[in-house]
Amino acid sequence: MNMFKKILILGLLLISTQMMAQTGILRGKITEATTGEGAIGATVTLAGTTNAAFTDIDGEFTLTVPYGKHNLIISYVGFQKKTIADIIINEKKGEVYLENIVLDTDTQTLQEVVVRAELLRTSEAAITMIKHNSSVILDGISSAKMKITGDATAVEAAKRITGVSIEGGKYVYVRGLGDRYTKTTLNGMDIPGLDPDRNSLQMDIFPTSLIDNIMVSKNFSAEMPADFTGGLMNVETKAFPEHKVFNVSFGVGYNPQANLKSDFLTYDGGKYDFLGFDDGSRELPGLAAGVNVPTPISGHSKEEVTSFVKSFNPELATKTKTSPLNYSGGITFGDQRLLGQSSNKLGYILSLNYKLDYQFYDDVNYGEYQRYNDASLTEMRYATVQNGQYTDESVLLGGLAGLAFKGKSTKIRLTAMRLQNGEKRAGIFDIDNDGAAVGQSGYIAKSNNLEYNQRSLNNFLLAGTHLLSNDKLEIDWKLSTTYSISEDPDIRKSAFTYTSNNDIVFSAGAGGLPSRIWRDLDEVGQNGRVDLSYGYAFKGNSAKVRIGANVLRKERNFEIKQFQMAFFGGAAGGTWATDDFSTILNEGNIYPNKQPNNIYYQSGNNDPNPNEYNSRSLNQGYYVSNEMSFGDRTKVIAGLRLEEFKQYHTGRDQSYASGDIVNGRNLDDEVVLSSVNLFPSLNVIYKLGELANARFAYAKTIARPSFKELSFAQIIDPLTNRIFNGSLFTYSDWDGELLETKIDNFDLRLEKYGERGELISLSGFYKKFRNPIELIRIPEQQTSTEYQPRNVGDGMVLGVELELIRNLSFVSQAMQDWQLSLNFSAVKSQIDMSASEYNSRLEYVRDGETIEAVRKMAGQAPYILNGGISYNSFEKGLDMGLFYNVKGSTLNIVGIGLFPDVYTEAFHSLNFGLNKKLGKSEKLSLDVKASNILDDTVDVVYKSYKAENQMFSSHNPGRSFSVGLNFKL
Structure with missing residues (x-):
């Protein structure tokens, strides 16, 4: 009998467990059509039962329901009752999230609205609603x-x-x-x-x-x-997972130009390169941190000099390997839990992603071109051209952890994110310099370049939202700290020069002496803000007033340390029997061995270092705005913002660092920019129909110089030898005073929304710029290629935008799952030239050319086109699309006098993507991608009157294909 009771009890337990297992989770978000915001406190009831829940601060709800087909009844004061019919929850769909439930006001009809659950399945429609409201x-x-x-x-x-x-x-x-x-x-x-x-x-x-x-x-x-x-x-x-998430993904990619190539350029790096950061093998040698490094003329012993040279990584040559396939992987886990018997929820999310990508640019070109002094010659002449191969092994590692609490009137979020990116690059280039060009010596050389860059970003966010006074008062606050690092440890460039006698040498005045560079940047940003909004009634219509404050502090430390190979006694660089870069730092070539080489390293860093700076800024902003409606059609949002901004700089120029304290400049935490500005804004929305708006907006905004721009930094690109100069350096046509850019903005937009995320909109905009900042080729620097940010003449931008998202069911009902998306922008820009730029262009005018006092704005594209056609079948579990993007030829760098303008040419990007759910449970899905299908190249060119375009830089990223699997539990 006892045994029978035990079996009976066990059977009942099994039955009850099985019954308990026959339940699922129903979740969703309910939105007010009038505002696009979550409906807080709406009642959600399972039809025919007492099973009910209330929506939280985001308008979201959670219900535990038995397997089967259900109807859901939603009621909310002031809005139409809505029933969601035919919601199926079973073993296949144990958890269902209804993501697009919109409630209309009850002013038009008191009838209940009934929709089918299958219609609620696109979050793009949610984005459309956000845009509309x-x-x-x-x-x-x-x-x-x-x-x-x-x-x-x-x-x-x-x-x-x-x-x-x-x-x-x-x-x-x-x-x-x-x-x-x-x-x-x-x-x-x-x-x-x-x-x-x-x-x-x-x-x-x-x-x-x-x-x-x-x-x-x-x-x-x-x-x-x-x-x-x-x-x-x-x-x-x-932040807060809408439903339970457990995804595991893995993918492989193939670029015929980069993957499975036996001649892929590389070099020995660190053992942690596959994780996106160096293992210390590229660190600056200890003795190199000082100014008085061991050299044959510094009083150090031979042993110390030799040991110092050997403390540098001896690898200066590229090598080849067979590149593997690209691959990526990721895992994401998240869910939410009800806390006790209340409607309070605790959500959490953890995500880790990894991506390894190989690029091989086998026909890379860099060029420096000039105009001829003879005005009758319209074609450009080259000063230096480089042609070669360049590879990039890129690792991206990302992690995110989030925890969030939600109740009916409170939401608190804590998020931590870490992003790590490492790129190992190797290149071989043939260099041709024309001695007949202005400022050039004339030579033939060959270089090997080894580089590594590691970037990381750490972000921590704590944020909260609280509703008070019967949800009329909303308080939002956020605290965020971000720490970012970008390091280029041990950039190595070596270039053999070939003399007219076919000797192989190192020449400072030609291909240059072998060099090594360490660049370090770290920046911390601390941001805090609080926003209060209060809802009230104005002439029978809802209105809202907002006030808030924001404090942002940033600080950056930047340093460049550089070292150059030197040769003790005899001719610098000596004569080499071979141009094998791997033999340069062989034992027999290092000091104190005999000529011809006798290598040692000398520091290129003064004390204090002119390429070291500290900059910090403090921006305090305060605002008030008011939103109110005038009748049923017109809404006006007027606001005023005040920002007090200060930027400080510690740094010095080359003259001061070299000991000229009389003529040199040195700044010690001095204010380089200080301003207090008011920024008024006005947004007017006129309702043309239920789903159509006309918008007008006006505002004043500002563009401030960056830390690097307001500095004495001189940053060289070791690949091209192009040099960036901070704006604080003065020249005959530049006083070193870089000003903020102030802008007046006018916008007009007509928009009409339709079902299933459809949209057509037409926008126009006009912007007036005072003291815009652009990157200018420095005319005084003719032997080197140097650029500087400067204020230029006032400017304007006039543009139109068209966007169309249309379901193709109007063509045929069989195409109801197809969607066409198209957006196009056309822009006219104009800058008034400064007197110095205008006169320098007149000095090098070509025969028949007319120089006007205006030109295009640097960085402003004349047109942008995005287009795509996509197929989305919920029943078939299939999403796919073909997408196209192009930007018109854009002025990139302003050339002055001898030097032509530089333009970025149009790049035609055509990509295909497909996602197919597999199996009855649809827990497994297949991703297929194809990128740069047109095999277009990225070209930046020099342009001059009646001249053939010449290459500033060019590379072809190649076509790439990838296949991935995603498993969802």
Whole structure:
């Protein structure tokens, strides 16, 4: 009997466990159609039961429901009751998330609205709703669209957005304006960049798997930072998982030009290169940190000199290997839990991603060209040209951990993110210098280049939202700290020069002496902000007033240390029997061995170092804005922002560092920029229909110089020998005073939205610039290629944008799963030349050429086109699309006098992506991608009157193909 009872009890337990297992989770988000915001406190009931829940601060709800087909009833005061029918939850769909439930007001009809659950399946529609209800002109892309396009990083995804273009594969430009006019924020907070040569953030380090959405504000409102003009791009990382997530992915890629190549250039690196950072083998030798390094003329012993030379890595030559396939992998885990019997939730997410990518540019060209002094000669002449091969092994490692608490009136979020990127590069180049060109000596040389760059970004965010006074008062606060590092440890360049007698030598005045460079940048950003908004009634309509404050502190440390190979006694560099770079630092060539070589290293760093600086800035912003409606159609948002900005600099020029304290300049934490500015903004939205708006906006904004631009830094590109000079250096035509750029912005937009995310919009914009900053070729530097940021004459930009997203069911009902997307921007820009630029162009005018006092704005693209056709079948579990992107030829560097202008040519990007769910459970999916299908090249060229374009730089990234598997539990 006892045994029978035990078996009975065990059987009952098994049955009850099985019954408990026959339940699933139903989650969703409910949005108010009038505002696009979450409906807080709406009642969600499972039809025919007492099983109910209330939506939280984001309008989200969670219900535990038995397997089967269900109807869901949603009721919310002031809005139509809605029923979601035919929701199926079973073993295949144990958890269902309804992501696009929109409630309409009950002013039109009191009838209940019934829709089928299958219609609620595209988060792109949610993005469309956000755009429709936004108080500013907004465009964006969701994580769902990124998955369809197959984009791996944020920079690839961003180019799908209207008016967005990509520069250098890393930097985002909005409306074709240069990088200084585009601002990037992470989760609404400012973050420091990783590149000393740019104002904007490198977007290629953000894996799309960590991103929830990317939104671009095309115009300014008072709660935004004022230092943008083209657009403000916000990258929102995943925070609170909408449903349980456990994804594992792995993919392989193949580029015929780069993968499985037996002649892939490389060199021995560190054992942690595969993780994206150096293991210390490239670190600066200990004795090299000082100024008085051991040399034969410094009083050090022979043993000390020899030991010092041997402390440098002896590898100066490229070698070859067979490159493997590209591959990537990732794992993401997240979920949310109800806390006790309350509706409070705790969400968490963990994600780790890895990507290894090989690039082989087997026909790379760099050129320096000049105009002839003879005005009758329209063609350009070369000063130096380099042709060769260049490879890049890139590792991207990203991790994110997030924890979030949500209740009906409170949300608190803690997120930590680490991004690590390492790039190992190797190149071989043939160099030809024309001695007949101005400032040139004439030589033939061959170089080997070995480089490594490691970048990291660490971001910590703590944020909260609280609703008070019956949800009328909302308090948002955010605290963020970001620490970024960019290091180039041990950049090695060696160039053999071939004399007219066919001797192989090292020559300082020709190919140059072998050199090594260490560059270090670290930057910390601390950002805190608080925003308060209060809802009230104005003449029977809802209104809202906002006030807030923002404090941003940034500090950067930057240093370059460089060393040059020297040769003791006899002719510098001696004569070499072979041009084998791997033999340069052989034992027999190192001091104190006999001539012809006798190698030692000498420091190129003075004390204090002119290529070392510390810069910091403090920006305090305060704003007030008010949003109110006038009748049923007109909404007005007016605001005023005040920003107090100060930038400090510690650094010195070459003269001071060399001991000339009388004529040299030295700054010790001195203010180099100080301003207090008011930024008014006005946004007017007129409702043309239920789903159509007319928008007008005006605002003042600003563009400030970067840390690097307001410095004495001289940064050389070891590959091309091109040199960037900070603006603090003075020349005969430049006083060293770099000013802020102030901009007046006018925007007009007509937009109409349709079902399933459809949209057609037409926008026009005009911008007036005072003291714009552009990169100028320094005319006084004729023996070297040097550039400097300077204020130029006032300018303007006039443009139009067209966006169309259309479901193709109007062609045929059989095409209801097909969608066409198209956006096009056309822009006219104009800059008034400064007197010095205009006169220098007159000095080198060609016969028949007319020089006007105006020209195009540097960095402004004349047009941008994005187009795509996609197929999305929920029933078949198939998403695929073909996407095209191009940006028109754009003035990149302003050439003056002898030197022609430099333009970035159009790059035609055509990519294909496919995602197919596999198996009955659809837990496994297949990703297929093809990139640069047209096999286009990235060309930057010199342009001059009636002359054939000549190459500034050129490389072909090649076509690439990848296949990946994604497993979702």
